[in-house]
Amino acid sequence: EPEVTQTPSHQVTQMGQEVILRCVPISNHLYFYWYRQILGQKVEFLVSFYNNEISEKSEIFDDQFSVERPDGSNFTLKIRSTKLEDSAMYFCASGYPSGGYTFGSGTRLTVV
């Protein structure tokens, strides 16, 4: 069954450093998403991406965040200057507008 692949599975970074989280969506999907989940809390939407541009973003997705689809397969989330409160699981997802899209296994980001 097709999968959404995320790397790395765990990233530890110092506060103020830049991180790039990587995702390979399912190949024939057109919509891509980043969500995050702070430990023990619900999954929260960050940003959606379609046709090589951001289609929607949440209030969490401020100027410190950016997304890119640098080639035909990868979808990345960059956090420019990490803060302690950025520590969370970050999930990439891909799919179609009707919902029910597929999530990756996540990257656990720990900011120290």
Next chain:
Amino acid sequence: GQQLNQSPQSMFIQEGEDVSMNCTSSSIFNTWLWYKQDPGEGPVLLIALYKAGELTSNGRLTAQFGITRKDSFLNISASIPSDVGIYFCAGPRNSGNTPLVFGKGTRLSVIA
């Protein structure tokens, strides 16, 4: 904004018992999705509901889309240890290409 309220927050059941959990909203949703999350993994779609009143099964799982479009329930019959995890309801924030809103989840523990 739209919010999904899940109950119960957590439940402990004996293996073999049936489980019921539900999700309510103050606003209408046109799609209801039920996801399961295992520790350290991303959410996995269990059941998608697209029509008010719809009752859908997936093995031992059954979910219904409430007639008012403001609620949904998920039942698990004859629970087994691998049913342990967090169950989230989710729905698109708007119609069309739209990110998902998640509930806070129901944590299920199964005692063998």
